Every structure is written in structure tokens, then in C-alpha cells.
Amino acid sequence: MKMMRSLLSLTLFVLFCCMAWAGVSVAATISISSPGSVANGEAFVARISSASSFDVARFGWKQKQYAVPAIKVQEGGAPRWVASILLPVSLDEKPGKLTLTGRVNDAAVKSVSRTIQVTSKKRPVQNLKVENKYVEPPKEVLDRIKRDRAAVKVVLGKYTSTSHWRLPLVKPVPGSVSSLFGVKRVFNGKPRSEHKGLDLRGATGQPIKAMAGGIVRLSDSLYYGGNSVYIDHGLGFVSAYMHMSSIGVKDGQRVSAGEVIGKVGATGRVTGPHLHLSTYAQGVAVDPEALLSLASGK
Ligand SMILES: [Zn+2]
Incomplete structure (x- = not known):
């Protein structure tokens, strides 16, 4: 009887080992x-x-x-x-x-x-006319531009391991596209860097919605961007909204997807009221339109 019991224990032990081994091999896949x-x-x-x-x-x-x-x-x-x-x-x-x-x-x-x-995607050239102070900024604003860039760099350099985003993303305003991401731009006849965002049509005062949940990392008046909001959606995904007539959120504020964060305006380097939307993955500017077309859940 005692022998039978120990034989049964041994069988169970071997069986357990086999199952554990099988479990490990599944875990490795x-x-x-x-x-x-x-x-x-x-x-x-x-x-x-x-x-x-x-x-x-x-x-x-x-x-x-x-x-x-x-x-x-x-x-x-x-x-x-x-x-x-x-x-x-x-x-x-x-x-x-x-x-x-x-x-x-x-x-x-x-x-x-x-x-x-x-x-490789073909990007057109766009000619624009803006106030000359935005093409050749006067000396007295150079420090401000430097400060703006440093503040944005901090936001884009941050990697938070909490994810607040979910696909599909929310389109911030319903308007159509007036300027594509990546176009080579010539301001008042002078070539400048590519357009690192997507311009969406909108009237002054129209509400702007957050593309996804996240934490507001920067809400300030910037020289080129005008009234701007940068939202950290986690895992290296950041969205930015520029040229607002008014900002409706504060630094550090938690926002949810679709929440109104400000209003369309014409502040900063613009030719008229619109929303400039920028999106960044791991600090690199990427096309918001392509992100908005990602439909499936993550
Ligand atoms: Zn723009």
C-alpha cells in the first residue's frame, strides 16, 4: 500500500514536471x-x-x-x-x-x-506669404525662440511608460486638410524647413479636441506656434496643437480623448486661422494624417 502511494506520488510528480516544462515552452513563444x-x-x-x-x-x-x-x-x-x-x-x-x-x-x-x-513618399513644395518677422525673426526674439525650442525638446525627450492612447485617434477638428505634413515650404520666397505637421481648416473659436488621453506637458504662447498645447499620451507618443486663439488647459492636467483643450485661432506664424497639428513618436515628427487613419485597436 505504501509502495503504491509513493508510486502514485512519483507519477504525479513526473506529470507535474511535464506540465511545467510544457508551460515554459509556451511562455517562450x-x-x-x-x-x-x-x-x-x-x-x-x-x-x-x-x-x-x-x-x-x-x-x-x-x-x-x-x-x-x-x-x-x-x-x-x-x-x-x-x-x-x-x-x-x-x-x-x-x-x-x-x-x-x-x-x-x-x-x-x-x-x-x-x-x-x-x-519614399513624394512631398510637394508650398509657397507661403507671412509677416516678415516670422521669416527673419528680429534679434530681440531670438532668445525667446531658443527658450521655446528648449521647452519643446524637454517634452519630446520624455518617455513615460504609462499608455494613455488608444486607436482610433480622435480628429481634433472636423475641417479638411489645408497643408500636408512634410511639404517643403518657402516663406516669402525663402526656403525653410519642411512642414512638421498637418494644417486643418477651422474658424476662430472652434473647439479643439485632444487626439487621445494624456497629460498636458506644455501650454504656452510660443513665437512660431502661437498659443500651443503639447500632450504626452505615454510610450513616447506626443501630440501638439498650435495657433490657438485660447488655451483651455494647464501644464500637468490630465485630459481624456476628445476633451476640448482650446480654440482655433491665428496666433504665431500663420496666414489665417487654422489648427496646426503635430504628432511625434519617440521624439520624431510623424504625419498626423497617417496616424488618424490607423483604425484598429492597439
Ligand atoms: Zn502648419
């Missing part, structure tokens, strides 16, 4: 997904998922690493652990192949990778 090709100046969603739990996924892109906490979702009636991030292909990236890598710190560390083809 992770998958990575992204689009197969991305145009220069656009961001894309990279996703690591597994049927077994993991805490943090690490994405590798353009010599940088990004840590993203996993969330548990239900897919086809079964739980799945997913980590998603927006990664950029900058405007000046040349066509070619880039490698995206992912790994999770698991019992058995497994890494995965994908090749992404960078394509």
Missing part, C-alpha cells in the same frame, strides 16, 4: 507584428504578443530600446498578453530595409525580429 512597409515621415504600430503572461516587452528600433508594459486582452475567447508602441520612420530616412526587434524577459528569453521596408 512570442510574436511580433508590424506593417511590412512604412513611408518616410510616418509612424507605425509595433506589437509583441504571447499566449503566456509577460510583464514588459522591449522593442529595438533604430539603435534605441523601448520598454512597454504588457496588457492582458481577450482574443478569440482566450487571454493574451500584448505590448504595443508607435515607432517612427523620420522624414529624412532613405528607402531601404530596417530591422525591428522585440524581446521579453521570460524564464527562457526569446527574441523576435522583423524587416520593414522603408518607402
Whole structure:
């Protein structure tokens, strides 16, 4: 009887070991997904998922690493652990192949990778006429421009590991596009940097909505941007709204997706009232229109 009992214990022990081993091998399986090709100046969603739990996924892109906490979702009636991030292909990236890598710190560390083809998008040239002080800024405002740039740099350099964004994003104003992202611009006959945002038509006083939930990191009057608001949506995604007639939020304020953050105006370097919308992934300016067209949940 005693022998029978110990034999049963041994069988159970072996069975337990087999199950544990099977569990470990499942835990080691992770998958990575992204689009197969991305145009220069656009961001894309990279996703690591597994049927077994993991805490943090690490994405590798353009010599940088990004840590993203996993969330548990239900897919086809079964739980799945997913980590998603927006990664950029900058405007000046040349066509070619880039490698995206992912790994999770698991019992058995497994890494995965994908090749992404960078394509080149044609960007037109746009001629604009503005007050000359915005083309050749007077000496007395140079310090202010420097301060503005430094403040924006701090916001764009911040990486918070809490995610507040969700796809699809909210279009801040209903108006149509008046100037595309990435166009080469000539102000009063002088070539200046590319347009690092999307201009949307709107009348002065029209409410502007936040593209996603987040934390206001900067709400100030900037020389070029006029009344501007920068929102940190977490995991390196930031949106900025410029030329407002009035700002409706304060630094540090938590906003939700679709919340009104200010009103359309014509402050700063403008030719008339409109909303200039900029979006940044990991500090790199990316096309807001392409982001707005990302439809699926993250
Ligand atoms: Zn603009």
C-alpha cells in the first residue's frame, strides 16, 4: 500500500514536471507584428504578443530600446498578453530595409525580429506669404525662440511608460486638410524647413479636441506656434496643437480623448486661422494624417 502511494506520488510528480516544462515552452513563444512597409515621415504600430503572461516587452528600433508594459486582452475567447508602441520612420530616412526587434524577459528569453521596408513618399513644395518677422525673426526674439525650442525638446525627450492612447485617434477638428505634413515650404520666397505637421481648416473659436488621453506637458504662447498645447499620451507618443486663439488647459492636467483643450485661432506664424497639428513618436515628427487613419485597436 505504501509502495503504491509513493508510486502514485512519483507519477504525479513526473506529470507535474511535464506540465511545467510544457508551460515554459509556451511562455517562450512570442510574436511580433508590424506593417511590412512604412513611408518616410510616418509612424507605425509595433506589437509583441504571447499566449503566456509577460510583464514588459522591449522593442529595438533604430539603435534605441523601448520598454512597454504588457496588457492582458481577450482574443478569440482566450487571454493574451500584448505590448504595443508607435515607432517612427523620420522624414529624412532613405528607402531601404530596417530591422525591428522585440524581446521579453521570460524564464527562457526569446527574441523576435522583423524587416520593414522603408518607402519614399513624394512631398510637394508650398509657397507661403507671412509677416516678415516670422521669416527673419528680429534679434530681440531670438532668445525667446531658443527658450521655446528648449521647452519643446524637454517634452519630446520624455518617455513615460504609462499608455494613455488608444486607436482610433480622435480628429481634433472636423475641417479638411489645408497643408500636408512634410511639404517643403518657402516663406516669402525663402526656403525653410519642411512642414512638421498637418494644417486643418477651422474658424476662430472652434473647439479643439485632444487626439487621445494624456497629460498636458506644455501650454504656452510660443513665437512660431502661437498659443500651443503639447500632450504626452505615454510610450513616447506626443501630440501638439498650435495657433490657438485660447488655451483651455494647464501644464500637468490630465485630459481624456476628445476633451476640448482650446480654440482655433491665428496666433504665431500663420496666414489665417487654422489648427496646426503635430504628432511625434519617440521624439520624431510623424504625419498626423497617417496616424488618424490607423483604425484598429492597439
Ligand atoms: Zn502648419
